[in-house]
Amino acid sequence: MDTPIQNKWYNKTWLVILLLLFIFPVGIYALWKSERIGQLWKIGITVLLVLGIIANLSKDKDKSSSYGEPEEIIIAAPDTVKEEPLTQEQLEAALDANKEEMRRRRLNVAEMDKRIMQARVDFQQELRNHFLDAGLDIEVSVKGKEQDELHLKYALFNAVWKRRFEKEGVFSKWHNMGFQKIVLTDGYDYYDGVTWKKK
Known part of the structure; x- marks a missing residue:
């Protein structure tokens, strides 16, 4: 017979994986509350997720700075056009x-x-x-x-x-x-x- 500790929702490994993929904060919580997942796995998955978030934030920072300053467009003035009077x-x-x-x-x-x-x-x-x-x-x-x-x-x-x-x-x-x-x-x-x- 299962004990009440094993029946908790965060003790189901497949649910923890789905939560990590789709609902990140709840997935991290379930990962650390789960008793079935080992300590090394918890640390490894958390480190990978944190590195992914930091990399994503740095990409957004680069994009926002590239849009900040408009480029200066220089248009060269055409040579003077000579207007010749029409002949008769x-x-x-x-x-x-x-x-x-x-x-x-x-x-x-x-x-x-x-x-x-x-x-x-x-x-x-x-x-x-x-x-x-x-x-x-x-x-x-x-x-x-x-x-x-x-x-x-x-x-x-x-x-x-x-x-x-x-x-x-x-x-x-x-x-x-x-x-x-x-x-x-x-x-x-x-x-x-x-x-x-x-x-």
């Missing part, structure tokens, strides 16, 4: 290049405007076909200098249609396509028509 020919060449770039940009903008206007005209037929597919005989025309007016003509247009188009966001969609003015008319004098301008 160089100035004229630069101005010509600038004029050419501006002309090219204007052409690109003009080309894009033409494509946008053509897309609006093409939309006229698509919208007409969409209405015909839905069983509505609505005449669609795109007018204006920049093809930015959309005119819709339908015999049954009235205020109900206007509210429906507003509610469904149809006017907003057409404005996003670039139509500045949208006109709904019935082709007769019964309904005055609606002109919807972009705000």
